Amino acid sequence: MNASAVRWTALTALSSAALLTAGCGSDDGGSGGGDDGLTVVAGFYPLEWAAARVGGDRISVSSLTPPGAEAHDLELTPKDVAAVGEADLLVYLDGFQPALDEAAHSEGGDHAWDAGRAADLVSPDEHGGHEEDGEHAEEDGHDHGDEAIDPHFWLDPTRLASVGDALADRLTELDPDGAASYEENAAALRADLEALDTEMETGLAGCAVDTLVTSHDAFGYLADRYGLEVVGISGLSPSQEPDPSQLAEIASLVRERGVTTVYTETLVDPAVAETVADEAGVRTAVLDPIEGLTDESPGEDYLQVMRANLATLQEGQSCS
Ligand SMILES: [Zn+2]
Incomplete structure (x- = not known):
């Protein structure tokens, strides 16, 4: 260096x-x-x-x-x-x-x-x-080139x-x-x-629902860390909008896996997540990917917003 x-x-x-x-x-x-x-x-x-x-x-x-x-x-x-x-x-x-x-x-x-x-x-x-990616056969995990x-x-x-x-x-x-x-x-x-981290690990250890359905694909590392599996409705960026067949697919996955809550985000239009929730007949809650803070953020700094996210997840994933 x-x-x-x-x-x-x-x-x-x-x-x-x-x-x-x-x-x-x-x-x-x-x-x-x-x-x-x-x-x-x-x-x-x-x-x-x-x-x-x-x-x-x-x-x-x-x-x-x-x-x-x-x-x-x-x-x-x-x-x-x-x-x-x-x-x-x-x-x-x-x-x-x-x-x-x-x-x-x-x-x-x-x-x-x-x-x-x-x-x-x-x-x-x-x-x-990522069990639903069963057709994705590569096991190497490292040679995905332009992925x-x-x-x-x-x-x-x-x-x-x-x-x-x-x-x-x-x-x-x-x-x-x-x-x-x-x-x-x-x-x-x-x-x-x-x-x-310890609080999150303890708080998310016994959740009835493991599948985390979120607005855009922001929570992969969180899910990984705490034993959840994330399904993002949009892609890695909120501007990647899903088409109707993808929405229908996610709605049926929500029903199959007993998901009770679909998460919207603080800074992203909730319409797409609400469509999925309506179609599957479940409720929505706000999860904050902490890409920015606003007056509407559920806390005043990173640590507070993460703890608010933990409380939201514990309720939405039915954690004991
Ligand atoms: Zn993001």
Whole structure:
């Protein structure tokens, strides 16, 4: 990682835009933790939250996805693109927000940091327990070439903890004076996330219904972690709308498996999920994929919304 730190320093020295950013103009080998701290730009809420927790008061962090906006379909203004170029660190998730991927590749240079690299991302087929995919015979699980990768890792708290640890390392490269602080903050974040993980594991251990029918395919990692099987009505992105035959198929699966609740989402039009619920004669409840926070989010930060999701799931999946 030394080489990349050196390259980053060289790039910074060459970039007049970055020279204007506080703490970045020094020649002392990239110790960017100057007076005003590091400027960190995050792609969307969970990355912003994790960065704020790990960076503490040594960084200032902002999110490119405005509150209430649908994160997948993020569009960047020229100002946003400039912010990506000027930040000390961009924390993004490659493959999740196409507009930001583009800006990260064109403007991000060595200060673009892909959180997915620390999250052990897999394709939807690699999530466990996809019994209905019986016709999908490949057992290798790794050679799916162009197969889409499921980006929604943050809904498994243990994966978010790993991203926090890796982020502490990355921030330390930029600001070696903050090493102890970043390490301590990441450990505190991990402790909170592991406590949440334990609660979720206990709370979802005895559910009568294992099949989780959700609006878009965001909950694969959560389902994997806690022994549920997710059926997303839309695809990996909420904009992939299902056709009528797919809807009918999901409705009959709902009836077959005794599913009592179909989940809608905070930031996505509930119409499609409601159609499935109506057709199958079951109710709906709101599950939050935490792609952004709004006033309507069932909590004020990641941990609170996850606990609200746990309560919703315990009721909707009939957990004892
Ligand atoms: Zn999503």
